[in-house]
Amino acid sequence: MSSIAICPGTFDPVTLGHVDIIKRASTLFDEILVAIAPTARKTSYFSLEERLALTTEVFSTFPNIRVLPLEGLLVDFAKQQGARIILRGLRSMSDFDYEFQLARMNDRLMPEIESLFLLAKDEHSYVSSSIVKEIMELGGDISPFVPVAITEYLKEKEHQR
DSSP states (O other): OOOEEEEEEOOTTOOHHHHHHHHHHHTTSSEEEEEEOOOSSSOOSSOHHHHHHHHHHHTTTOTTEEEEEOOSOHHHHHHHHTOOEEEEEEOSHHHHHHHHHHHHHHHHHOTTSEEEEEEOOGGGTTOOHHHHHHHHHTTOOOTTTSOHHHHHHHHHHHHHO
16 A cells, blocks of 8 residues: 655745655655645735646656645545545644644544644744745745745746736
């Protein structure tokens, strides 16, 4: 039986913290599915199509990482994909509080799906997509916090304006 883990999120944009968690997880599981959720409750900077394309590019050299759009309930998606693990990264205790609630609810909805948490490395523990978006919107340099593909895409997008 192969082990498949799902790493869900909005990835708006994908950060080096996301990349670190997913790369580390890719050594623990046969396959990692990066499930990109639409942003119904948040205002997204990148469209779903942009987030899918950029995240796919970031992980293109990893044969056991696939990027997919997430539709519907995460536990239903996990079951459809044959995954038994929901993988989440934790940066802080406040992340844990929120993720704990989600994990308990997912367990209630589908007990055969397990939640697994990986701790962020110290150098990524303060980086979030929200902070990166704020830096972008204020004209700051985000290159220390995101993969090269993101900064190149933004430069190209700005050049086209």
